[in-house]
Amino acid sequence: MKIDFIISGLNPGGAERVMVLLTNHFSEIGHDVRLISLNEGDAYTVSKSVNRVKLHKGSIRAARIRGLVNLFKFYKEKKSRPDVIISFITLMNLVSIIVAKFYKIPIIVSEHNSFLRFQNPKWLCDFTRTFLYPRANYVTVLTSFDLPYYNRKGCNTVVMPNPVTFNPISKLPTSRNKYILAVGNLDRYHHKGFDNLIRLIEPILNKNVDWQLKIIGGGENGKIFLNDLVAKASLSDRIHFTGQINNVKELMSESEIFILPSRFEGLPMVLLEAMSQGMACIAYDCKTGPAEMIDNNFNGLLIEDQNEEEMKKGLSRLIDSETLRIELGKNAIKSLQKYDIDNVSNLWTKLFKESANIPK
Numbered sequence: 001m002k003i004d005f006i007i008s009g010l011n012p013g014g015a016e017r018v019m020v021l022l023t024n025h026f027s028e029i030g031h032d033v034r035l036i037s038l039n040e041g042d043a044y045t046v047s048k049s050v051n052r053v054k055l056h057k058g059s060i061r062a063a064r065i066r067g068l069v070n071l072f073k074f075y076k077e078k079k080s081r082p083d084v085i086i087s088f089i090t091l092m093n094l095v096s097i098i099v100a101k102f103y104k105i106p107i108i109v110s111e112h113n114s115f116l117r118f119q120n121p122k123w124l125c126d127f128t129r130t131f132l133y134p135r136a137n138y139v140t141v142l143t144s145f146d147l148p149y150y151n152r153k154g155c156n157t158v159v160m161p162n163p164v165t166f167n168p169i170s171k172l173p174t175s176r177n178k179y180i181l182a183v184g185n186l187d188r189y190h191h192k193g194f195d196n197l198i199r200l201i202e203p204i205l206n207k208n209v210d211w212q213l214k215i216i217g218g219g220e221n222g223k224i225f226l227n228d229l230v231a232k233a234s235l236s237d238r239i240h241f242t243g244q245i246n247n248v249k250e251l252m253s254e255s256e257i258f259i260l261p262s263r264f265e266g267l268p269m270v271l272l273e274a275m276s277q278g279m280a281c282i283a284y285d286c287k288t289g290p291a292e293m294i295d296n297n298f299n300g301l302l303i304e305d306q307n308e309e310e311m312k313k314g315l316s317r318l319i320d321s322e323t324l325r326i327e328l329g330k331n332a333i334k335s336l337q338k339y340d341i342d343n344v345s346n347l348w349t350k351l352f353k354e355s356a357n358i359p360k
Helices: 012-029 062-074 090-104 122-135 145-154 187-192 194-207 218-231 248-254 267-274 306-321 322-334 341-355
Strands: 004-006 034-036 051-054 084-088 107-110 139-142 157-159 177-183 212-216 240-244 256-261 280-286 302-304
Touching: 004 012, 004 090, 004 194, 012 034, 012 084, 012 341, 062 090, 084 090, 084 157, 084 341, 090 107, 090 122, 107 341, 139 145, 139 341, 145 157, 177 194, 177 248, 177 267, 187 194, 194 212, 194 218, 194 240, 194 306, 194 322, 218 240, 248 256, 248 267, 256 267, 256 306, 267 280, 267 322, 280 306, 280 322, 302 306, 306 322
Parallel strands: 004 034, 004 084, 034 051, 084 107, 107 139, 139 157, 177 212, 177 256, 212 240, 256 280, 280 302
Antiparallel strands: none
């Protein structure tokens, strides 16, 4: 099949990482795949077998309008059109649906955040979801929580989990560093809950002097704000900001505990990644994602949403019990079959064929 994946740009982010993983996989198994971006950004490595198309140029300053015009021009010739388009993220989906419907190209649009998450401009996101999403062949969402919302709008909606990015380890390491890891864009510290994390972890680190917190992610403005919180807590030697790094997998495999303190999520890729490396994971039961991934006390700890006292208790349990950490880590690895790239790609292939009316 000729499959086009369309995204705004390949900047650091979960949706972008998932798209690259899928394009590389479908290309490797024999499909003719193009990854089309409408704006600058190349944070991820795309397979050489994927046709990378950059529709970035043009004199129109408004990015969405420029992207719309460039995409119309790109598909003008019939031979340039694919069997199916897959588009990621709400406002990119707006552009993609308009073009796909004009040229009668089957299209699947993918949401990578819960509908509860505020996106700017809200009115345009609401318009896209209400009036354009029902025109797509399929709308994919990350969790069952979002299904009723889109179904009520008349969308043909399917739950499509993210594939796990890292290959799960086969055996837990004999020793790990006493690191607690958190991952996310520092400029989105409110969304990721890093402000609350620094406050709640202060007494825990003061009590457990051989443990450290490492927060992985870029974002200079957020780093300034969070560093100020760390300094006020007198924890500058215990809480470290690594910046954007390329060895997240290795750091996860060497560290004991992963914490997800987010106020809201879609289906957090970093939690899947930490589970794949056998980390002992603890997360707030925020909307949405963690509850579909963590079976409490089996493959991680799921804490009542934003209950800081319970999060402190859960984190202390993990620090105090190596046995618990090992057991949760082992079960985390075993529970990832649902997110295996082959299983996820089979779900996508089914949608491709149904959208393009290709016999099964």
